Amino acid sequence: EVQLVESGGGLVQPGGSLRLSCAASQFTFSSSWMSWVRQAPGKGLEWVANIKQDGSEKYYVDSVKGRFTISRDNAKNSLYLQMNSLRDEDTAVYYCARGRELGYWGQGTLVTVSS
Amino acid sequence: QSVLTQPPSVSAAPGQRVTISCSGSSSNIGNNYVSWYQQLPGTAPKLLIYDNNKGPSGIPDRFSGSKSGTSATLDITGLQTGDEADYYCGTWDNSLSAVVFGGGTKLTVL
Numbered sequence: 292e293v294q295l296v297e298s299g300g301g302l303v304q305p306g307g308s309l310r311l312s313c314a315a316s317q318f319t320f321s322s323s324w325m326s327w328v329r330q331a332p333g334k335g336l337e338w339v340a341n342i343k344q345d346g347s348e349k350y351y352v353d354s355v356k357g358r359f360t361i362s363r364d365n366a367k368n369s370l371y372l373q374m375n376s377l378r379d380e381d382t383a384v385y386y387c388a389r390g391r392e393l394g395y396w397g398q399g400t401l402v403t404v405s406s
Numbered sequence: 407q408s409v410l411t412q413p414p415s416v417s418a419a420p421g422q423r424v425t426i427s428c429s430g431s432s433s434n435i436g437n438n439y440v441s442w443y444q445q446l447p448g449t450a451p452k453l454l455i456y457d458n459n460k461g462p463s464g465i466p467d468r469f470s471g472s473k474s475g476t477s478a479t480l481d482i483t484g485l486q487t488g489d490e491a492d493y494y495c496g497t498w499d500n501s502l503s504a505v506v507f508g509g510g511t512k513l514t515v516l
Contacts, residue, residue: 326505328451335408336443336451336494338505350503392441392456393496393505399450 293318293395295387300400307377307404313370313387313397321345321365324391327372329383330399339385340372354380377404409434410495412508418485419516426480426511428495434506438498440478442471445492445510454493455480487515 299311311327326341340351340361349361360373370387384399411429418424428440442455453462455471458478470481478495495508 328505335492335510336445336496336507338496338507341505352504353502386450391498392439392453393443393451394453394456394462396450396452 293389295389295395295397297385297387297397297400300385300402302403302405303377304406305378305404308373308375309377309402311372311374311385311387311400311402313372315368315370315387315389318389318395320363320368323389325361325363325370326388326393327361327370328386328388328393328396329381329402330386331380331383334383337383341391342370374402377402379404408509409499409502409506410497410508412493412495412511414509415512415514417514417516420485420487422485423481423483424485424513426482426493426495426513428478428480428508430476430478430497430506432476433501434476434497434499435473435478436476437500440471440473440495440497442469442478442480443494443496445494447491451494482513485515489513490515 294316296314327339342361358376362371382404386399387397389395439457443451444454445451458473459471468483492510499506
């Protein structure tokens with residue numbers, strides 16, 4: 292069964308940085324587009340970024356452009372999200388998801404931006 | 407304000423049928439496949455429908471999807487109390503170069 296396990300969340304002050312990781316298993320990671328999707332407390336889903344199989348294409352939601360960077364290591368079956376200049380409004384559960392259709396999701400990792 | 411528009415809530419009795427709409431534009435639904443996701447309370451979202459009307463393995467055929475022009479619809483028949491959840495539509499937006507979601511619809515099974 293496909294497994295996606297996020298890690299790296301936590302409490303960070305505004306302006307700080309955090310790096311999220313997503314460990315993938317039980318599927319061919321190098322053949323899949325991968326995405327990060329977030330959900331603020333009590334709110335709906337917001338797509339954050341995605342990355343092509345070989346990392347040659349990356350797309351971001353406008354609100355994180357220039358602050359967040361998505362990357363992947365196919366040798367390690369891992370997806371990453373480097374988050375810099377964090378703001379209060381970045382507080383959310385962050386999910387990684389597989390494929391352009393977001394066919395499988397991890398359990399999420401909570402990021403809290405607060406002073 | 408979400409790019410895709412869904413009703414905030416719908417409700418129906420057990421055994422009945424409910425329809426959830428998702429309205430967009432030519433830059434998103436009109437020219438791309440639509441997916442639907444179910445999020446049970448306290449859990450991660452799960453893919454219900456992809457490519458407008460295809461169900462992943464393991465999804466009951468009580469759930470079906472369709473698309474017409476710039477709108478999409480999720481149909482759920484034979485409602486069960488376990489179907490109470492938030493439902494989201496999603497697709498790619500060519501103008502934004504981004505995945506966009508609807509605001510979500512809360513289904514209550516009375």
